[in-house]
Amino acid sequence: MIRDEFDYKKHLAKIPHKPGVYQYFDSEEKLIYVGKAKDLRNRVSSYFVNDRMVNAKTRVLVGKIRDIKFTIVDTEIEALLLENNLIKEHKPRYNVLLKDDKTYPSIVIKNEPFPRVYGTRQIIRDGSKYYGPYGSVGMMRTMLEMIKSLYPLRNCNLALTDSNIKAGKFRVCLEYQIGNCKGPCEGLQSLNDYSSNIDEIKDILKGNTSSVVKHLNEKIADAAANLNFELAQLLKDKLETLENYQSKSTVVSTMLHDIDVVSIASDNKYAFVNYLKISNGSIVQTQTIELKKKLDETEEELLELAIAEFRNRFESTSKEIVVPFNLNIADSTIKFTVPKAGDKKKLLELSEKNVLFFKKSKLEQYEKLNPELRTERVLTQMKSDLHLSDLPRHIECFDNSNFQGKYPVSAMVVFKDGKPSKKDYRHFNVRTVEGPNDFATMKEVIGRRYSRVISEEQPLPDLIIVDGGKGQLSSAVEVLKELNIYNKVPIIGIAKRLEEIYYPNDPVPLYIDKKSESLKIIQHLRDEAHRFGITHHRKRRDKGTLNTELELIEGIGEKTAENLLKHFRSVKKIKAASKEELLEVLNLKQALALLNYFGAETTIQ
Known part of the structure; x- marks a missing residue:
């Protein structure tokens, strides 16, 4: 691998434990990455010896390094400014991309x-x-x-x-x-x-x-x-x-003089940073920039980069910078403040409102041009909100329906990439449960569904949702354990009353933000399963009610009633049928009894 082709230790020995900027070059002597550090040697060595800090994207970068150069500076702020200038001048492939390249007036x-x-x-x-x-x-x-x-x-x-x-x-x-x-x-x-x-x-x-x-x-x-x-x-x-x-x-406040305020909002691909310049109690400059991530940079790294950019762009000499979280920058000339209350806290909140609005409008623009971006964003948010290990691209949701314990049915709806996949919907007529028993119904249906998935070697979903609280969830979990797939697919329950999300073996429910798109998708799944299940249940109940009415006619039992419905398809056609048509299914005595029941005038031939 890298260590066979590139002797990083030889370069590392020349790098001091001082603040500065390091530059990575590829085999064609092209600058591919610029970074800053308060300790150059420790930071550079982390790319090669600390595997926990190296993600997949960074490994690609490290695999291309063939030379390392560095520049020592006096303070971290100087390192930030130098890093920013080098990135803007050379636009290295693996550095964060500043998206607003236009020149402002x-x-x-x-x-x-x-x-x-x-x-x-x-x-x-x-x-x-x-x-x-x-x-x-x-x-x-x-x-x-x-x-x-x-x-x-x-x-x-x-x-x-x-x-x-x-x-x-x-x-x-x-x-x-x-x-x-x-x-x-x-x-x-x-x-x-x-x-x-x-x-x-x-x-x-x-x-x-x-x-x-x-x-x-x-x-x-x-x-x-x-x-x-x-x-x-x-x-x-x-x-x-x-x-x-x-x-x-x-x-803002006449007591505030010469302060910079910065805030950040990010997702897995982009980051947005807002800047407010305060002078004599008034906001005299404001701007938001967009950064495109290249190596899964942290918000701390991105904020440091943006601060350097803003201070260069606006020629700021403010001695205090208000930030949303602590930054690991040691510089005696600048004070970094994370406010808890007061005017500075209000300024930070104002900055955060601006950056969130900017982020929302930008992402909406991108998603209109490329709808797949929205899908990825929403699924990533669901993965985070529900603490999943994988994106929930394939979700199956179950809901039960019955009428006073009669005609129990269950419905399964499927969402793929956050949208209904109606061709994959399934109905289940419950076979083994007598009376209104949601727990037993859920157990039967989950067992039948995933026994078939396993026998047909179909892929398991990325997430199973059961409509109900801890009881329904426990019943489903019991079956998944019996099928030896409990640890292979995550499962949650959603309770209707307060939209509580339940996890197996956890008595404390999760409450997702009511405005979250994750909760909206879960609610859509639950409502779609309920709609699909109720529609099937009504059909079955109506059919059952008609069967019961036909069985009230002398000489017609359950089997004969089913044959009539199968032959004529509806009660309307049964009522309109002639004696000759009825005799195709019934004997003469049954046909006359049915005609008399529905009030028809008949003549015995």
Whole structure:
């Protein structure tokens, strides 16, 4: 195997017990996996010597490793950031796939004299300042419109150098005439005044509106003291605009400053992570990303990867990150908080609501395009909810019916891949049970069903469900033990009253979430078995009732009544039959008695 072809021990000896990033390469020297660790040697060695940590997918990865490289860093946070950058740059085959590759819009303050402020998707490393990214173009435009209403800025692309302005190369345009620009191109606005506006815009874009509000209040007071009421009113209008914008932000608590909040929701194939950026008591940024699993990564690993991605993307320098569970990251510069109550707990719950909504909508999209995804998801959920070892692709459910102990029948319905398989439904007319005895009925029917399955060498189902509580379940279990298949197929009972799920030899029932799709499928199975059983029971009861009525006629016994029904098919046809037709089944005396019973006029020939 691997250890014969690749001498991992030779590489391991060179790897230190330090935090960093490791990279795996295949025989073609192609990077196939990037990982981070707080102890590089221990983490890398676990792939080769600790079989318990290696699943089937990871074994495939390990089988392709032909070279190992590593990079040492000072802290785990640096390792996270480096790992994230390498994954985005090289897209290794076995790493988690970041699904949102599109570039999100940002607001740029251009590095130029009298800087322009506008939206862009392109990041140019020329000294310009970028703020964002924003989750949608609409969010970005709302911010730009507010900035435009507060500060007159130029939107032309003229080279407003000091020499060009002094040379008089430019003339003011319509934007100056309508008040959207103060005309720096003709020297009508100083660079200091323009730069002061830009500084305030930077604070707003960072979410620090409190300093801008304070500055505006000071300027309003100065203008009023100098009797410049026109300027004071103009500044007051700006203040109202800014406060109106701030009120539309999700205010959490004025006591919270510069906090990141992350939460995660995942299934067997995908993970979704939501990010909230908190500044001065308000949520100023939010985004959800999707990760596609490659090696059955844990939620801890995925959350660490997402944190690195968000902190890079949003250039976050927050010293505290609120998380849903403890992360094994040792870094003195950042505090990880798992809140139990208070404002931080509410923030985490808000983040979790967002990520669950995003997950639900995404999975619905995927399942519309590929219905098999829903089947796999639902069966996987059932496997988890019911603590099964295999996916319940083939389920058989049994239900009994009787009328005051008479005409006992049982029905079996079959679901395959979560859907009814009606061609496999079966009825059972109970043979050995007298009176209303559900336990004995269940025992007979389960015995007859699986004796036949065994004799015909058919596959056993992945799950057996009996409609009833502990009594019916115990009867079924007794038969499965007699047939030596009890440990080969799981069996549960469902009680109608509180939708309780019972397991053999466990007196405490399981309660599944009422909104769970697992419970909905179990209820569908139970209801379908009941419907199918009742339909058959009614037919049998009706037939039995008619037999009893015919037997009331003098000279007609049980056998003769059955022959009549078999010949004429229905009571309606029996009543409408002529004497000649009846004589095909009955003798003359019986035929006349029947005709007299149903009120027909007869003439004896």
